[in-house]
Amino acid sequence: MSKVRCFLRKYRAVPVTAVSVVSMSFPAFASDADAPGMTSLLGSFTDVAAWMWSEIGKLLTWILGQPILLLAMSLFFVGAIVSFFIRVFHSV
Secondary structure, X not given: OHHHHHHHHHOOXXXXXXXXXXXXXXXXXHOOOOOOXXXXXXXXXXXXXXXXXXXXXXXXXXXXXXXXXXXXXXXXXXXXXXHHHXXXXXXX
16 A cells, blocks of 8 residues: 555656646637747847847946946956866866
8 A cells, every 4th residue: 555655646746747738738729819920039039139238238338437346347257267277277
């Protein structure tokens, strides 16, 4: 009897997984609108990526204009480079 209980506990997630897979496919069938094409999706992604890079550029320009933030970033990157070389030469 204990082997049966152990078996049931071990595979308890199988029915839940099957039900969730089936239920997650229903919203796709419920929508009446046509799915957007790959070209429009890539265009939207390009617009978002371009906006993100321009905002990151503005943030980096502001950070590099502040001496105390530039010092903090420099210490972080110098520490990362030093730790990289320590790991490389320690493994040799």
